[in-house]
Amino acid sequence: MMMVGAGSFQTPGGVPPLPPPPREGATGRSLSAKARAPTVLGLLAAVVLVMLTLGLGANLVFLYRDGVERGEAQVLALRDGAREQAAAAVSRIDLLLSGLTEGLALRPEVERWGDAGIHALLVRQRALLPMVRGIIVTNEAGRLTHDSEAAIPANMDLSDRDYVRALRADPQSGLYIGEPVRGRTSGRWFISMSRRFTDQQGAFKGVVTAVVDPVALGTVFSPFLPGAGGELEVLRDDGRVLLHLPDFERFMGAARGHQSFFRDVLAAAPSGSIRVAGSTEESVYRLEGGEAGLFFTWATVPGSPLLVTVSASYDGLLRSWWQVLPYHLGAIACIILVILALVLKVHRQIRHLNGLIVALSNREAALVAARRSSEEANRAKTLFLANMSHELRTPLNAIIGFSDMLANGIHGALADRQQDYARDINLSALHLLDLINDILDVAKIESGGYLLHERPCNLAAIIRAAERMLGPRVREKGLVMDTVCVDGEAWVMADERAMQQVLLNLLSNAVKFTPEGGRITVSLGLNEGGGMVLVVGDTGPGIPAEHLALVLEPFYQVGEVETRSHEGTGLGLPLAKALVEKHEGALRLDSQPGQGTRVSVTLPAARVLPPQRPPVEAKP
Template identity: 30%
Template sequence: MAVPGSDSLPSQHLAGLARALRGRLGSIRFLITASGLAFILVVDALIGYGLIQGRHEALDAGERATRDLARMLESQTMRTAFAVDQLLRDLTFALDTLPDGGRRGDPLIHDHLRQRRTAFAEVSGLLVVGRDGFALHHSADTPLPPVALSDRSYFTEPRDQPDRQLFVGAPIASRVAPGTRVIPFSRRWESGKEEIGKNGGDGFRGVVVAMVDTTRLAATLESQGIDRKGSVILALEDGTLLLERPQDRHRIAQLADWPAVWRMLAERDEATIRTAAPGSPTNAAGTPTGVDSLISVRRVQGYPFVIVATLPVAAVLADWQRDAAAWTAIGTVMTIAIALLTAFVVRQHARREEDQARLGRASRRIRGILDSMLDAVVTFDTAGRIVTFNRAAESMFGIPEREMVGQPIEALIPDARGGANDRDLTALRRDGLAFPVGFTVSDLRLDGSPGAPAVRPASFGTLEPDEPRIYVGVIRDMTRRKQQEAELIASKTQAELANRAKSEFLANMSHELRTPLNAIIGFAEVLDSEFFGPMNDRQKSCVADVHDSGQHLLDIVNAVLDMSKLEAGRFELCEEAVEAHEAVAQCLMMVRDRAASGGVALNNGITAVVAMLWVDRRAFKQVILNLLSNAVKFTPAGGSVTLAADFEGDGGFRLEVTDTGIGIPPDFMADLFQPFRQAENSANRRFEGTGLGLSISKNFVDLHGGTLTCRSTTGAGTTMTVRLPASRVIDHPARTGSQVAGHAAGGAA
């Protein structure tokens, strides 16, 4: 039997549940909470996916880094091996060329070996072994060792294998430098085909050996930027270790002790794997377990070398682990921030009235700020009608605010509706007087839309008229600024005209003065030669004074003329090939007498440097002469002036003039190359001169694309350095034998 109304109960419950669900879903708190939870889930999922991808990318980057390191070291090893091989080829050619190549202990060949050893940084010694196994020549300063070397692999391998090009042996202890290990590189030395046919035999004359210092080779490899967290091994094809950096990182005697790498080398010439590398980590029993590492192995093409580069996986993933921790922290912070934001939004409704009151107070504060400003501030609507007018505007235009409210902005600034912002315009005061002003307009929104900027630059008249916004115009009186700008332009124009007039006057007057000065000097020379009759000693002294004074004045006029041409940009270089040492020698001859009379020693240290330069001969010699003259002039008796020259690493040429004189005060260094400037400007200064020498010298060097610099210590001396670019050097650097210093280290093993 059915109960009356029983069918309506489920429907009532469903209707109530639906209403409750609609009310719950319509709740702002529920919607914000659900949105925050969904956002947290999405962000955490993205962070997790990014971390997984980042780990894969970090491992891929580590593999590329190990491959790049192995390739870089392979390239360096190939360059070193090729250079040593070429050195040995050159030595065999020199031994065949020199008549005493086969004579034991020839001094000429000994000097040649020392020079070649000195020129090659990685080579600690060179050795020539005869066919009998005894040393014929070596590069050491000690006598030839009487010990037979026929049992050494670097001798037997080239002897027994005529077709072998270059032999590289395992590291051995040097007999000349105790405690030093060297790697022997050797080549077979044999007679030419004509000599073999003439004398018979197999043509074997001996072996040429280069001993490569392992420490120097390691320094060369380390200079390639090995990561401090990684390591590199250089070994022979048979597994013999030549170098390991960092040293003893893997604790193996040869590559055969590293099965994974040895198997990989047996299968291919180049590969990158991830496996355990021998190292420090140990298990509970104290047995080394190795380090999880990325390993790249390469065979050096054409040479018997193997490169092994390793990078610990922990080092590869170190940055990723830090990023993972950071992103995990970010996810946690974002979760907390969203929860706090939810609570914050719910409370915003209660604070609305408080915000309205705060906004009213802020409005009054802003009005007070506007009234306290020194610049005129005017607000107006989209139609250009003035809304507010601060006190500075009342003072500037002479009109009270009550009379200007509702008036068009054009009543103050006729061109206010132009498109450009922050521009100079003309304003009108109440009495009709016009004056320049700066006018800046900003757009102020009043609709309170969230996310909209309160104030932004605007172009008046370009916005929609239905938007509830006004404009804020800042007006600044520019009368004084315009006057200052006009005065500055007038002063600049007068200075440029005066400088141009000065340069033209100096150029014209210097040219006009040289003609009578040449005549004075010429007549003084004629009188000194006694062409018109003999003169007494008093007369000859006066004539000499006239000649020296005229020559000195002519030098000053020439310097002024050169300076005026340089300032006017009209000095033209007459370039030609100039030998540097010859030009320096000529300049030294010019200052020799003055240096001797002053007790100053001249030291020419560039006779061993041969360089052909493409320069203006007169300008180049003038620079050297000016520097030498200054050095001699400011060096007291008993001092010295030294010239030195060398080639820069980029192929440029460097010339230095160093003196032991009085030096240059530090406060004068900034004005050192300015014309007509001297450290002593008083009328009773101790040293003569116009102060043009260094300025002209610097301009000459600048015209050649070089630099002129100065280093000086007061009371200790000064060094002036001239640098010319490589484009000015037209010959390769060459040095005489006296400049090649021998080194005692190295020798035969």
């Protein structure tokens, strides 16, 4: 039986080496696979090329649509910015004119032609807005009376100007934006923005006009002009063009109100956008080379009778797409060539791969056989340990019983030396029995054969029982044992025998390694998560950091000095850790040389029972 048991511990020495690849034509299956490989590879290459071409084509379409959407979004953003800029410019000019009309109504010298004080006021106000070329004042008859650009204004009749006629006729009118006209003295284009002013009795006294320079206004709006042939225009709500970028001279003052595009599209909605298929006569703008179409958008300016339009050709919006198109086509060609080269290379390696596949299949079979052999060896080991423990327990029980009878003098008194021998035999047998039980428990846990017999148990009572069992050894070494429990009872659902073994193993280690006069502490309580925590600490020599993980392995002991001065097999901590983990708990070891050791056992909150719960029998 010993020979069989010893043999059962042996494991396979290694996986057999890879067998040589089979010769070509060794089996019908390999011949068939090799015959089909070129055809399958060709079909696969064709499918990959088609899918790649379709994918890259779809990517080009996506980039095209993305370019269109991004370009249109950019044009819309420029339109909104131009609208906000127009609203701000009109608001500033209107604010300036409103202040002037209120101030002039209080100054009677405004009726004196070329008054120096009025001239100085106009000069100061004109300097506030760079886009305003000048400020003029006409009286109720339409005669020029004051001019910020001339201390002595020209003798000029402006009663025919649209802004004079409109403001004289409408007492309720606010800011009036006139048609672009050329100055009679300068010959330069300007846009008039005017307000009527009255005296304190409300009688019409004239018009204050801001002469807006289109060139300066164009500088303000130029950041909102789309690149690549884009155009921007500011119109009155009747279709009169006030500003056109670029080339404002060509379109200055043009009338759009008669065009059907203006009537049916621009005047029909306060804002919107449209895709124009080409440059038609009905378009507000006609771009050069616009066969590809353009994107046109408009919006009214809040608080003023103005309309802002922005347009850009799709050729310009997609310029980046046209630039990257050759690179995409080149990439497609290069990838196709690379794929063809890879197909040829893979074709040359097909036969070699077939051989490797067969070899790997053989290796897999060998690994399966090795695993099966290892499992059989593990089962044989467990069976061997169980048989050996049974075989050893029988004589050990006899040795323990007879040695105890001899030591106690049941069949006659022994000499002192004989009695000491009997006690030594009894203690050694008990120690060997404990060792056998520990080894068997470790083997059962490793093989999954250890079953828990769970029932409600009181950890506080287990601690008190363990203290009584180890009391003589504690007193013999002169140790101090302190116990700190939150409650007199601490009920958990667990295997009582297993928890007793865990606590005895931890306390036995503490007593064993704590020097004379040392202290052992046992604490029990709940953590923040509601789990039960048992802590055993001692003032022993401690464990170096590099050995903390190793002492939890079976049969490992720290250092030669400890091994020689203390008995033990190195199974106490590993067995305790395994039993705790069987309860879904955790065992943690904290120690530093010279500062003692602290072992924490944590059971999950699901195993903690309500306080003062009486023990009940576990249901079968």
